[in-house]
Amino acid sequence: MMNNLFELDKNYVAGTYARFPVDLERGSGATYYSASGKEYIDMGTGIGVTAFGACDEEWKNAVISQLNKLSHTSNLYYSEPCVTLAKMLAERTGLKKTFFANSGAEANECAIKVARKYYEDKYNKHGVIITLKNSFHGRTLATLSATGQDKFHELFNPLVSGFVHANANDMSEIKTLCKEHPVCAVMIEIVQGEGGVNALDKSYVQELSAYCNSNDVLLIVDEVQTGNGRTGELYAYMGYGIMPDVVTTAKGLGGGLPIGACMLGEKVENVLTFGTHGSTFGGNPVAAAGAISIISRLNETLLNSVKQKGEYLKNELLNADGVESVTGLGLMLGIKTKKPVKDVVNYCLENGVLVLTAKDKLRLLPPLNISEKELDKAISVIKDALKV
Numbered sequence: 001m002m003n004n005l006f007e008l009d010k011n012y013v014a015g016t017y018a019r020f021p022v023d024l025e026r027g028s029g030a031t032y033y034s035a036s037g038k039e040y041i042d043m044g045t046g047i048g049v050t051a052f053g054a055c056d057e058e059w060k061n062a063v064i065s066q067l068n069k070l071s072h073t074s075n076l077y078y079s080e081p082c083v084t085l086a087k088m089l090a091e092r093t094g095l096k097k098t099f100f101a102n103s104g105a106e107a108n109e110c111a112i113k114v115a116r117k118y119y120e121d122k123y124n125k126h127g128v129i130i131t132l133k134n135s136f137h138g139r140t141l142a143t144l145s146a147t148g149q150d151k152f153h154e155l156f157n158p159l160v161s162g163f164v165h166a167n168a169n170d171m172s173e174i175k176t177l178c179k180e181h182p183v184c185a186v187m188i189e190i191v192q193g194e195g196g197v198n199a200l201d202k203s204y205v206q207e208l209s210a211y212c213n214s215n216d217v218l219l220i221v222d223e224v225q226t227g228n229g230r231t232g233e234l235y236a237y238m239g240y241g242i243m244p245d246v247v248t249t250a251k252g253l254g255g256g257l258p259i260g261a262c263m264l265g266e267k268v269e270n271v272l273t274f275g276t277h278g279s280t281f282g283g284n285p286v287a288a289a290g291a292i293s294i295i296s297r298l299n300e301t302l303l304n305s306v307k308q309k310g311e312y313l314k315n316e317l318l319n320a321d322g323v324e325s326v327t328g329l330g331l332m333l334g335i336k337t338k339k340p341v342k343d344v345v346n347y348c349l350e351n352g353v354l355v356l357t358a359k360d361k362l363r364l365l366p367p368l369n370i371s372e373k374e375l376d377k378a379i380s381v382i383k384d385a386l387k388v
């Protein structure tokens, strides 16, 4: 049966993923089961999505209750869940308005359009966006072009023009690029996730924010992976003492349903006007109802517990055999392993722990509410896997 599934997948699903030989059938919290009944502790949350674990009751109830009322309406009509969510995000962040999309890449597409239109409206010319080397902003053509990693570009030329890339943590390069190009925005991830779970320096981010402010360059923070409690802050920029002009998010926001959000600050809140952007599914009431249930539970107590669990996990791993370094913030950690990371992942899978990688690192993104017992069980297997 299982082999049949793998075979059917190979025959009928586009081969864009190197899947592990695991077929997940059901789950509850941080525990998943394969069709054959094998148990796994989830340290990956479907790449940072299921913030409160699999089939979380409160999220499920919010989604089902909305499904029983209305599953979809077009954006030609008003819909309460989308408005409630937008108001909630504005009140929690200080940003003003939200455009809803369906994924991280789409949220970033919106941010790119906002930055370009802001510049066109104000200066009547095309603006260039600076992104950082080693960044990851998505796989649509514009977000791929924004991504500062050549390996993602190679087969997809011609890329979308209007992006230049700077080294992370190098303010002088930003200043030089701003002299050479008409720069409308700088886009950063506070922790470069796919790039290897590396947090930017606080002093760099603060200097960048001040520079952008005084030079009318928009600061876009891509919080697709870092957002919604993942780093122990509602959004990671909040721990850096800055106020971006645009914040994008997705993944954990929906708790398991597709939703993306592009939050617009005061400077750009009215840049998008009638007809300048849109999405059939954006702001879908079911996805929005799920997101409301996630955001409403990301209170101080929960965020503090993410910080505490993150510290605990980090310290356990720092003291483990076979670890060179641990990077990241909160429950978004990258571990540089002495062994090839592939071997660590395979051992974890064989022994019932789902983990991720980022470049040559092991990456952990467990549910924000993972129980201590489940966390300890996972740590014990990961420690065995790491041993050289």
Ligand SMILES: Cc1ncc(COP(=O)(O)O)c(C=O)c1O
Pocket: 103, 104, 105, 106, 108, 136, 137, 138, 139, 189, 193, 194, 222, 223, 224, 225, 226, 250, 251
């Ligand atoms: C920082 C960042 N931005 C954008 C994306 C793209 O998100 P999506 O896969 O939802 O389009 C990702 C996905 O990993 C991401 O980590």
